[in-house]
Amino acid sequence: MTDAKQKAAPNRSRGRRIARGLGATAAALVVAAAGTGAWYYQRLDHNITTFAPEGIASSRPPVATPAPTGGRPVNILLLGSDTRDDGNSSLGGGDEGVGHSDTAILLHVYADHKHAVGVSIPRDTLVTIPPCLLPSGKWSQSRTNQMFNSAFTIGEFKAGNPACTQNTVEALTGLRVDHTLVVDFKGFAAITSAVGGVDVCVPNDVDSYGIHLTKGRQTVSGQQAVDYVRARHGLGDSSDIGRMLRQQAFMSSLIKKVQGRGFDLTTLLPLADAATRSLTVDPELGSPYKLAEFAQSLQDIQLSDIQFVTLPWRFQGARVAVVEPDASILWNLLRQDRTLDGHPTGDAGASPGASTSPGAGAGLEPGPGASPSATATATATATATADPGGAATLDVPVTVHNAAKTAGLAGRTALALRGNGYTDITIGANTPARLTTLIEYAPAQRAAAEHLAQLYPGAELRSTATDSIVLTLGQDRADTPGLPDGTAQDDTAGLGGASPSALPSAIPSGITDNTRPADADLCSDLNFG
Secondary structure, three states: OOOEEEOOOOOOOOOOOOOOOOOOHHHHHHHHHHOHHHHHHHHHOOOOEEOOOOHHOOOOOOOOOOOOOOOOOOEEEEEEEEEOOOOHHHHHOOOOOOOOOEEEEEEEEEEOOEEEOEEOOOOEOOOOOOOOOOOOEEEEOEEEEEHHHHHHHHOOOOOOOOOHHHHHHHHHHHHOOEEEEEHHHHHHHHHHHHHHEEEEOOHHHHHHHHEEEOOOEEOOOHHHHHHHHHOOOOOOOOHHHHHHHHHHHHHHHHHHHHHOOOOOOHHHHHHHHHHHOOOOHHHOOOHHHHHHHHHHHHOOOHHHHHEEEOOOOEEEEEEEEEEEOHHHHHHHHHHHOOOOOOHHHHHHHEEEOOOOOOOOOOOEOOOOOOOOHHOOOOOOOOOOOOHHHHHHHHHEEEEEEEOOOOOOOOHHHHHHHHHHHOOOOOEOOOOOOOOOOOOOOOOHHHEEEHHHOOOOOOOOEEOOOOOOOEEOOHHHHOOOOEEOOOOOOOOOOOOOOOOOOOOOOOEEEHHOOOOOOOOOOOOOOOOOO
C-alpha cells in the first residue's frame, strides 16, 4: 500500500466520534465547499487523505440488500489512531511509533436512515487478523489470537493500516464495511474546540500519567477532551471497557452539541478545515462533495434513535475474549437490519432497543437481567429444524471450526445452532481447508452426533477421542443452496445449513448488559462493574 494521497472532507466532525454528519453539519459543509468558492474547495480537497484500495480484501461480505422501501443499510467503521507522528506527540505524549486503533466503532445505519447502532470493539479483543497488504506488495499470513488493535499496525505504515482493520472487522462480523474513517489526536482536539467544547461527566479526580481532570460535569475541548476519551489508568475502573463507555457517552454528547447548534460560516469553515486536515477515509469518500452528500443521507438520525453497544465480551487474562453465541446474535441482528430487540425498523417503527407491543413484529424476549431499554415482548421467530424427539441431545458441548474459508461462517453457524436449541457452543480456531463437513464425536455421543448431522446432510461422521462434538465446516457449507427440507436458503446468511432466520427466543445478556442509549444521562454507566 502506498502512502495515502491527499483529498478533502467537509464532514470530519463525524470522523472519530460517530458519524455525526447529521443535518446541520452536512448542509453547512456543502455551503463551505460550494458557497465560499473554488479556492476553499481546493483547500479542503488537499487536506483529506484516502487510503489505497489495493489493501481491501478481494473476498468480502456482500453489500447489504436494499429494503422494500428503497433504502439500504450502511456500515461505517470509525477508528481513532493513537499515532504520535505528524504533530500528535504533544497531545498523546510519548513516542509510540506506528499508531494503534485503540478506538473502534462499527456504526450500523439502518435502511430507513433514521436509526443507528454503534458497536464498540474493545482494543484488547482476541481476534483472527486475515491476510493484509504489506509495503512490499505481498500479503501477510492470517494471524490467530491477536489483539484487535494490532491490525492497524500490520506492515508498520507510518499512517497505520486502516484497510487491514477493515478486513479484520469484516471477517469478525460478516458485515460489509461500506466506509472507513480514521482520525488522530490533533484532529479530534480541533473538532472539539471548533464546536465550543463538549459536555462530559468525569467519574473522579485524575492527576496521573500527565492527565489532569476534575470530578463532575464540565465542558472539555482540545487537550482535555483528548485526555477524557483516551485516559484509562486512574479514571473510573481503569479498564479499557470503562474507557469505551466514556467514549460512548462523549460521542452522544458531541452529537447532541452538533445537532443543537446552528452553524454559520464563521464556525463552520474552521471546523471543516481542522477536520479534513486530520481525517483519513476510504477512496469512495475522497472529496468534499462526496462526504457532504454522504453526510446529508444521515441527516434524519436523531439522538434518541441511536444506541451504543459493546461487543459481548469477557476477560481472558489480560485480554478480552468474544462471548459466543451472543456476539454472533448481535452481528446477525445487524445483517438482518433488525434493532437490538429483534425488530425490523421499518415494520415495527421502533428505535433500536425500544420496547414494543406484543405481536408488533419479529421481536425477541429479553434475557435474564435485560436492561429496560432492551425490553421487547413480541413473539420470537426462532424455529427448530432438528428432530424435536432428540431434544435431550441438545445439551452436549459442540465446538465449531471453520475449514470453508468463508469469513464469519463459524460464528454464524453457532448462532444457527443456538436457534435450533443447542446450548453449549464454542467457536474454535479456523482449520486448514477441507472440502466436506466433518462431525467428530466420542462413542458415547453417537446419538447426539447423528442428531446434529440432520442439519448437515452429507457430513462425514467420525468416532474419535474427544470431549465434545466437533463440527468442522467444509467448503460444502460455504454456499448452501437449501435446508434439509428443501427450503431455499438466503445466500447471504451463511448459516451452515441451519435456518437463516434462527434468532434465539431471548436477547442474551451479552447484548442487553452492554447497551447504552445515546440520550442516556452523561454520568450514567461510565464503569462496566
